[in-house]
Amino acid sequence: MAISQAMCTSFKQELLTGTHNFTTSTGDAFKLALYTSSATLGASTAAYTTTNEVTGTGYTAGGGSLTNVTPTTSGTTALTDFADLTFSTATITARGALIYNDDQSDKSVIVLDFGSDKTSTAGDFTIVFPAAASGTAIIRIA
Amino acid sequence: MKLDFEFPTNGTIKDLGIQVHTTNNRGFTPEEHAIRCAEKIVSVSSEAHPAIRAQAHAFKSQVIRAVEQTLCEAVKSDRTTIYNALNEAGHPELADLIRRL
Numbered sequence: 001m002a003i004s005q006a007m008c009t010s011f012k013q014e015l016l017t018g019t020h021n022f023t024t025s026t027g028d029a030f031k032l033a034l035y036t037s038s039a040t041l042g043a044s045t046a047a048y049t050t051t052n053e054v055t056g057t058g059y060t061a062g063g064g065s066l067t068n069v070t071p072t073t074s075g076t077t078a079l080t081d082f083a084d085l086t087f088s089t090a091t092i093t094a095r096g097a098l099i100y101n102d103d104q105s106d107k108s109v110i111v112l113d114f115g116s117d118k119t120s121t122a123g124d125f126t127i128v129f130p131a132a133a134s135g136t137a138i139i140r141i142a
Numbered sequence: 143m144k145l146d147f148e149f150p151t152n153g154t155i156k157d158l159g160i161q162v163h164t165t166n167n168r169g170f171t172p173e174e175h176a177i178r179c180a181e182k183i184v185s186v187s188s189e190a191h192p193a194i195r196a197q198a199h200a201f202k203s204q205v206i207r208a209v210e211q212t213l214c215e216a217v218k219s220d221r222t223t224i225y226n227a228l229n230e231a232g233h234p235e236l237a238d239l240i241r242r243l
Contacts, residue, residue, distance in 0.1 A: 122167050
């Protein structure tokens with residue numbers, strides 16, 4: 001059982017078949033679900049699962065809704081991003097996360113490994129995404 | 143043609159520039175939000191000319207101060223709104239508690 005950070009293999013294929021739309025507002029709805037260290041997630045994860053998903057105050061199964069940033073280009077790199085996501089007044093512990101497409105049968109996008117358990121107690125649990133630049137954006141094709 | 147997905151497959155979120163920020167028994171302060179905001183607006187290469195780096199850091203400090211001040215005002219305004227909502231709903235003691243925060 002482990003969480004291995006990866007861009008999901010199925011997602012790469014689905015990009016080529018036009019499954020995902022990251023456009024702000026008019027695109028698909030993406031969500032971020034949190035998982036405990038008991039979860040098994042990685043490149044082969046094809047869809048959201050409730051197995052070993054975090055439970056606790058301030059967290060609902062399925063996770064939180066992400067705000068897409070419309071894909072853009074910088075030089076020869078195409079990129080997209082999400083706004084930071086906060087689970088408020090939360091008492092939870094998570095080791096990783098899965099970003100998935102809530103509008104496309106919960107198909108997976110990215111697995112994140114936090115490196116260690118992260119805990120909030122009656123506080124805020126925030127996932128801070130990097131700046132939307134060609135060298136830093138969370139999803140970019142160079 | 144090869145498309146390179148710039149995504150470390152065996153790293154941690156540190157390699158992606160993603161961070162997880164948590165708090166215990168409180169929310170984030172305006173200063174903490176301001177610092178996070180400035181990190182998104184201003185980034186400085188460690189290889190930049192020292193003079194440019196210094197200027198960028200000075201600008202980032204200005205951004206932090208401006209954002210923090212604005213956030214503090216926003217929090218105060220929101221508390222005023224909550225105070226009035228609680229007062230109108232017949233909870234003056236609770237409203238006063240919010241006002242004193």
